[in-house]
Amino acid sequence: MAYTISNECIGCMACAKICPTNAVTGEKKQIHAIDPAACIECGACGRVCPSRAVLDHFGLAFERIPKKEWDCPQFDLKTCMSCTICLDTCPVSAISQALLLKGNPHLFPVLADEALCIGCGFCAGDCPADAVTMVPRNRESRTEETEKA
Ligand code: SF4
Numbered sequence: 001m002a003y004t005i006s007n008e009c010i011g012c013m014a015c016a017k018i019c020p021t022n023a024v025t026g027e028k029k030q031i032h033a034i035d036p037a038a039c040i041e042c043g044a045c046g047r048v049c050p051s052r053a054v055l056d057h058f059g060l061a062f063e064r065i066p067k068k069e070w071d072c073p074q075f076d077l078k079t080c081m082s083c084t085i086c087l088d089t090c091p092v093s094a095i096s097q098a099l100l101l102k103g104n105p106h107l108f109p110v111l112a113d114e115a116l117c118i119g120c121g122f123c124a125g126d127c128p129a130d131a132v133t134m135v136p137r138n139r140e141s142r143t144e145e146t147e148k149a
């Protein structure tokens with residue numbers, strides 16, 4: 001079930017700007033709406049809404065979280081299978097593959113653009129090897145074991 005927007009909406013457009021699927025519609029200073037067919041429940045709209053107007057599928061309002069406090073993925077290359085599922089599941093194409101390990105023919109994932117990441121956690125949730133963990137932003141190294149290559 002898709003998320004919804006309540007009458008608390010002040011029409012600031014923050015949700016419409018961040019939504020990766022353009023599921024949010026509405027004019028400035030007017031109550032916005034979410035297209036349930038387009039919503040992927042990433043929660044980005046709820047994290048940016050200043051008036052707690054976005055409701056999850058239980059009807060509970062999201063708290064606003066400053067973007068610098070959103071989590072983003074860390075990849076454990078010991079368990080990563082190079083399956084590329086995390087790349088495919090990321091709604092904003094923030095993950096790419098790079099050959100990080102010397103002598104290993106496989107390409108491993110990296111968070112190529114932290115600014116793009118909306119902290120949805122889909123990559124961590126879909127990884128079949130549990131190789132992705134959501135961690136606070138601005139960590140020095142988000143891909144473990146690379147320096148041991
Ligand atoms: S939960 Fe994600 S996909 Fe759904 S409306 Fe909000 S930002 Fe868009």
Ligand code: SF4
Pocket residue numbers: 071072073089090091092093094095111116117118119120121122123124
């Ligand atoms: S948490 Fe993962 S899937 Fe979600 S936007 Fe960030 S990199 Fe992409």
